[in-house]
Amino acid sequence: MNRPSNNSLGRPGTGRPGIRNIGIIAHVDAGKTTTSERILFYTGESHRMGEVHDGAAHMDFDPEERRRGITINSAATTVHWRGVQINLIDTPGHIDFNIEVGRALRVLDGAVVVLDGVAGVEPQTETNWRLADRHEVPRIAFVNKLDRVGARFDQVVDSMRERLGVQAIPVHLPIGAEAGFRGVVDLVRMRALLWERDDASQPVQEAAIPAELLEPAQAARARLLEAVVEQDDEALETWLRGEEPSVELLLSCIRAGVRKRAFVPVLAGSAFRNRGVEPLLDAVVDWLPAPGEREGTTTDLAGEPLAALAFKVVADEHGSMVFVRLYAGRLRRGDSLLNTSTGRMERAARLYEVHADKHVERDELVAGEIAGVVGFQDTLTGHTLSDPKHPVQLESIAVPEPVIHLALEPRTKADQQGLSRALQAMLREDPSLRLRQDEESGQTILSGMGELQLEVAVHKLHERFGVDVVVGRPQVAYRETIAREAELTHVHRKQTGGPGQFAQLTLRLEPLERGAGVQFESRIVGGAIPREFIPAVEAGIRRMAEAGPASGYPAVDFRAVLVDGAFHERDSSAMVFELAAGHALRDAFAKAGPQLLEPVMAVEVITPTEYLGDVIGDLHRRRGQVRGHELRGTATVVDALVPLKEMFGYIGTLRALSSGRAQYTMQFDGYQVAPQAVAELVAA
Incomplete structure (x- = not known):
């Protein structure tokens, strides 16, 4: 398959040269990794498409990710589009691995939020959105899977406004629906962009807007102009005179609004069918801020004393690679730095530009870049590294408290020797895992954010470290x-x-x-x-x-x-x-008056309507509090709060109740006082 050329659908010069540090975030199965794979292909980083469903995705290169077909670890890569270097991080969608999203957002300057064209805003979308709010990360949105049955672009935009409380502004309108989706109306330049075939090697075709969409497009563009011209005095004056701002001025207004987080532009596409990826890349370059821009920095950051934040550690048998974001200064191979979080000196033995599982060695990194460093001995997630003569302390990365425990025992004496070393390596990589020794039983207790995270950790012990363990039943992290x-x-x-x-x-x-x-x-x-x-x-x-x-x-x-x-x-x-x-x-x-606190999960069940009564009845039997339910497409979504203790093994019950057609997601909501009967049972 031939690669498309790395060029712009817009006019030359509309995007600023330099760097964009962006993340792709979404609910599980919204199409984040597929979108990332298409970005790799269209920018020329990969010569073939990697697919999640066949275990060949470049960004999901961990064997456990390919086996399960989900993203577990945030993966970094570097691509180029229109002369701009884009450092891209693909993050997990499953709540158990939310620490990966949080630490990525801590070091990013912008994010692409991918939404399912059928489901709209889903629970993990909301969680990730709030994380991005906490870190004040500017965003653009990409409504994906518009080729699917039941996909509705307008409903997804409405769900963003209602559930996220954001001013969502479409900059695209879809052309065709479901299987007939074949392109978008570009409301900025008032043209149609068409992908007549799924073949990614064929360039997008520009055309006139179809007659039946001309009136809706004009109305949508009027709403777009009204929302964005207030970002620029010249554009506002032009609009008030009844004239059209130039495309360059309109792009500048959108860029200013995104940087201030005044609104979120919404694009349309279907990554799997190779539709809408080039406009998305243009939007990243045109609208998401370069390093220092959202803080309003105009000085040359590369000339400042070095300041960097470690946000991820990957350990293997050869040592550790620490992923860092440089906020100021330059880092050269062999430089000695001060870890201001520990007070110890560290040496950057080798520097790498990261391309998923491939690494390109560099002699120097400059402010704004994200890269991997080998040689740091005691640096962990959230540590600050700085020029020894100009020590600084950057804001660290928050780590959530675990809610579930597993008891581990080595199967043999040989496993006992390797277990401690393997667990320490895993804890160095993932700070949301916790480890302790039970004083009464002497067992090793591993704690985490959910069953899936702990299941993956146990599998990693065997596959990666060659350690076999006997695993106890999951236990709730009471307080x-x-x-x-x-x-x-x-x-x-x-x-x-x-x-x-x-x-x-x-x-x-x-x-x-x-x-x-x-x-x-x-x-x-x-x-x-x-x-x-x-x-x-x-x-x-x-x-x-x-x-x-x-x-x-x-x-x-x-x-x-x-x-x-x-x-x-x-x-x-x-x-x-x-x-x-x-x-x-x-x-x-x-x-x-001591009280037992139990973790309570926010549970969302998506079920065909005919099984709604059985699903709600089962949630009540699990001491669940059903907060409401609503129609979403052809299914009904049930929103409930359920104690974590009652959710073990739920997927099997749900499949039996719904003939395998229902699904659910859950995330930690908070601690509540447990009923006396439960407290007595736990204490027994």
Whole structure:
């Protein structure tokens, strides 16, 4: 298959030269990876199309991804379009791997949000959208799969406005529907772009707008102009005079609005059928910001002292490659940098431009680039690297708390030796995985964001590291908290013949709102407890809170106030006060009405309408709270909150209820107080 030429559908010079750092984000199965594969082909990065369904996608190069047909790891690649370097990150759509989306968005300057032309805005779309809002990432939207039965471009745009609360502005109108979808109306230049065949080697054809679409296109363009001309005084004055702004001025207005996140341009296409990819690439170059642009930076960032953020670590038997985004300065091969997160020096032995699973060695990286570095020994996700003479600290990357546990035991002695090494490598790569040893059973406990993530981790232990393990049943990550205030005075006194132990403290516990964590406050006055012992009291409280003062689960959402206390000149020490504080918290918790908190999931079930009653009934049996349901295309979507404990094995039940036709997605919503019967069952 011949590659199409790497050129623009627009006029020369409409896009700024330089770099674009973009991500492709969406709900699972909306077509992110297929869109990425088409971008690779159209930009000349690959000479053949890789397909997700046949396990040949270039961006899903991990064996586990190809086996499952889903994206698990965010994959980076570098392509070029119209003389602009595009650093592209394809992110996972499954909620279990949401850390990959979050850390990618942290270092990107723009994003393409891919939406399913039939389903519209789906749960993970919303989650990713909120993540992009948190990082203030400008976006454009690509409505994909418009060749599918039930696809409706206008309904998807409406769902963006309703569910995302965004000003979604179509810059395309589809030509044809479902199997007859063959092109788009370009509302900026008022022309038709047609792909008469699925053959990607055939260039897009420009034509006049079909007569039946001329009136809707004129109305849509009027709405487009009204929405975007206010971004530029000249364009606004021209529009108010009843004249048409030039194409260049209109492109500039859209670019300014995208950069300010005033609106989101919406494009149309079908990546699988090779329709709409070239206009999407043009939109990336024309409208998404270059490095520094959205912050309004006009200085030469390459001339500033070096500052970089590590956002991903990939470990193998040869060592680790750390993916970094350079925010300022230049990084040359062999340079020594300061990791300001650890205080240690690191050396960049080799630099690589990354093309999915292929790497091209570079001598130098400049500000704005995303690349891989080999040689860093102690750098992890979220660490800042800087010029040793000009240390800076960049905002780190938030890591979600795990909600599910697995107990792992090595199958043989040989596996026992390799298990620790393999798990440490996996934790270095994925900070959303957590590891601990159960003090009672001695088992290794691996924690994560969902069943699929842990299942993939166990499979990786075997396939990649050659370690076989015996796996226990998934366990819910419960928490505990208090229902009311309580105050208690605890005295720790021990005499052993030599120096004794003495500590007295009065502790008051106060319940806090969900998500507040553990807070400590000292109100000691008059030296009732020496100042140097106060940190030990806090350490003892936090250690007991982590161990679980009531049921053995981490305690959260309370404030511990140190009200009063007493000490002995000889028999008191920091260690004794730390020990006493832990006992005091345990006893105070018992007085404060301990409660068990269980993780609750936001569940969305998509089912044929004839099975709606059975689906809702089953959710109720699982202690689910159905918040509503609505028609989406030919199916009904049920929105519910269900405790995670009740969702184990749900897919099998759902398939049986719906003859295999229903599907579901879920994501963590928050912690809620578990019913007494559940708390008693868990404690038994």
